[in-house]
Amino acid sequence: MAFATKQVTAVWPPTGIALGALLLWGYRAWPGIWIGAFASNAMSAEPLWTAAAIATGNTLAPVFGCFLLRRYGFENALDRVRDVLLLAALGAAVAMTVSATNGVAQLALARLVPWNAFGSVWWVWWAGDAMGALFVAPVLLTWFAGNRRTERAEGGYAELATLAAIFVLASAATFLTDFPLRFSVYPFVIWIALRFTQREMATAIAIVSGIAIWGTAHGVGPWTAGSLDTRLLQVDSWMAILAITSLVLRAVAAERRAARGELQALLSATRRSAERLQEAFLPEHLPDRPGLRCDVLYAAAEREALIGGDWYDAFELPDKRIAFVVGDVTGHGLDAAVAAARIRRSIFIAAFETRDPAEILSKAEPALADEQHVPATAIVAIVSPDLSSMSYASAGHPPLIAASPRAAPYFLRSGGLPLGIDVAVARETHVQALEPGTVLLFYTDGLTEFNRNIAVAERATLDAAAHIAQSPRIERPALYVQRSVMGSARSIDDVVVLVVQITS
16 A cells, blocks of 8 residues: 555554554553564565664554553543544544654655655655554454443344445445445444444444545545545545544444433432332321221322322321321422421321311421421321211311212312411311211322313312222222323322221
8 A cells, every 4th residue: 555655655554453452451562563563664675773663663652542542541442432532632643643753754764765755754654553543443442342331232133234234335335436425324324323332333434444445546436536645645534534423423322321321220229219218208007997998109200209298197096096197298309208207297296185187287387397488288187986987177288089889979178278388377177977988088189280180180080089989899999099080191299199998
């Protein structure tokens, strides 16, 4: 490939081999590089001392490139954009100035090149070494070093074989014919970047570079005017842009895929932590008594947070009464969950101090005193020991639903202002008679406001309660209610559904 000067060519793959060897196996590879460079130059009709001096520069250049790359945290897998840019800027462009400057100077000292041609010869030498580092080193690094992140290609072998065949045909049509198709390979480069790894990308660049160089050397393709060195320099510049953009595009895809995987892992870990934290804030067991059946469902708002401000509680009092509590703190996340836990604990304590649900809510309200402008709704219902009646009070919470086999479902009386709004108001306690087969449905507003059509959702909630009353053996009645109302939709708010059935 040498034309104007026998010792200088715009195509020099050994530089890429040398740089790749140093990056793979360390500085101990330098003697092999020097011996190879000396042997090659010694057979190029120049004095041995010149060959030895040129070999020294040819060795120092990749050693210097390896040093710079390692100094700035280069990783062989080339699956980061910064690694591609480091290889192009430091490993190829900067480091190869050493070999080009030393080599041309030695040729001039040996009177093989006139000093007035130093600049033009230097440019050819530098381009050959730099392109060798840019085209060949990535192939060695990605094939021998493997991928640091063990990334797997999304495309299969059949797709790869098809792509390889089409890519070779497009490269041949571009560089082995006279048709003006310089950019026909770019769609396939993008295909490789999106579906395969940096290994396939580096190999594709080497293949298209080989085809382009062969065609240019034989006078075909887009670059046929001028001397061989001029044509090869044109190929080098075009291929350098293709190689850098292709490797960068693949690195961007790799970084995005890795980030997506790390995000999924983080979300999974966060979800597990949130679920454990939420479980710590909620009761472990529901009351278990003959004639009483309870089921509950809790779901945090998946678009907002994995832990929320909705809560529920159910516990038995010393006199055999059973308390059921459902509430909702405004907002989502850890702060809302902590506020909900504080209110729940306060209601639990107050229930042992007084029998009146309205008074229980009033005594629990100071728990929100430390929370600035964080209102909460809640409902407290206490079922008598014989399960024949229920007293309840609400603080702005969605109304209870009652249903039985002999009566249509209906909303119980509700009202009251939310907790924590700094307005003195007397809440009212209501009494509701219960009969065998009665179904009581507690819920938070996330159930009926998930699609902003509250009327339709409330009608579906009533129908679900009626169906449970007619079919009391439904295995998970709370889950049945949630699916009947919301279907497969995801709520934008936390959801609690508590179903209490009086079976006898």
